[in-house]
Amino acid sequence: MMLIIPDVLDAEQLRDCRAALETASWQDGRLSAGHQAVHAKTNQQLAQNDPLTQQLGDFLLECLSRNPRFMAAALPLKVVPPRFNRYAGGGQYGDHIDNAIFSVPGTSQRIRADLSATLFFNEPDEYDGGELVTRERRIKLPAGHLVLYSSGSLHRVEPVTRGARLASFFWLQSLVRQDDQRELLLELDDSIQALRLQVPDSPELLRLTGLYHNLLRQWSQT
Numbered sequence: 001m002m003l004i005i006p007d008v009l010d011a012e013q014l015r016d017c018r019a020a021l022e023t024a025s026w027q028d029g030r031l032s033a034g035h036q037a038v039h040a041k042t043n044q045q046l047a048q049n050d051p052l053t054q055q056l057g058d059f060l061l062e063c064l065s066r067n068p069r070f071m072a073a074a075l076p077l078k079v080v081p082p083r084f085n086r087y088a089g090g091g092q093y094g095d096h097i098d099n100a101i102f103s104v105p106g107t108s109q110r111i112r113a114d115l116s117a118t119l120f121f122n123e124p125d126e127y128d129g130g131e132l133v134t135r136e137r138r139i140k141l142p143a144g145h146l147v148l149y150s151s152g153s154l155h156r157v158e159p160v161t162r163g164a165r166l167a168s169f170f171w172l173q174s175l176v177r178q179d180d181q182r183e184l185l186l187e188l189d190d191s192i193q194a195l196r197l198q199v200p201d202s203p204e205l206l207r208l209t210g211l212y213h214n215l216l217r218q219w220s221q222t
């Protein structure tokens with residue numbers, strides 16, 4: 001799965017987040033890299049226990065919970081608290097696959113990463129490089145857009161050779177573990193939403209909506 005969710009943040013929300021991130025206490029990203037990733041990671045990150053990480057992360061999750069496209073595509077069950085990173089001066093993150101299981105600090109909660117997400121805070125013309133590359137796609141989105149991609153896929157972030165790239169990244173466990181099943185549900189949901197505008201009273205719409213819920217009942221794990 002590789003899906004773009006546009007306009008997660010509006011211009012004012014972006015301005016506020018960027019202002020906070022530009023004066024944040026950035027740390028060496030290698031401090032939090034796993035075994036395979038440490039070799040290839042030369043970015044900066046905010047500490048997990050930095051109050052700004054928690055404040056902006058909560059804000060982001062609230063925006064996402066009100067975003068119908070994100071909710072329909074990801075079908076989130078549990079979300080790892082969002083983190084923030086910065087790439088500049090040639091900073092990059094070489095090819096890696098994300099960890100399968102994350103613990104949430106201060107809780108006993110464990111979350112399986114089905115989907116990875118990156119939210120871009122900078123416009124593409126503010127920096128050179130910085131593409132997120134996965135499955136032959138080179139992803140560099142307008143500020144406020146988010147990309148969702150399979151956590152099991154090999155990916156990297158290209159070196160940023162001019163300017164800086166600020167982003168939020170996080171992982172989530174979906175109600176529907178399998179990418180292909182989640183994609184079928186999204187396709188069905190999209191069609192149902194379109195029909196709802198065209199033929200709101202059609203009995204077939206009722207049947208398709210029932211079908212959506214019955215498939216979700218079969219395929220979801222809670």
Ligand SMILES: O=C(O)CCC(=O)C(=O)O
Binds near residue numbers: 085093118167
């Ligand atoms: O910065 C990004 O877009 C992705 C970061 C990443 O791959 C990671 O932290 O595992």
Ligand SMILES: [Fe+2]
Binds near residue numbers: 155
């Ligand atoms: Fe990653």
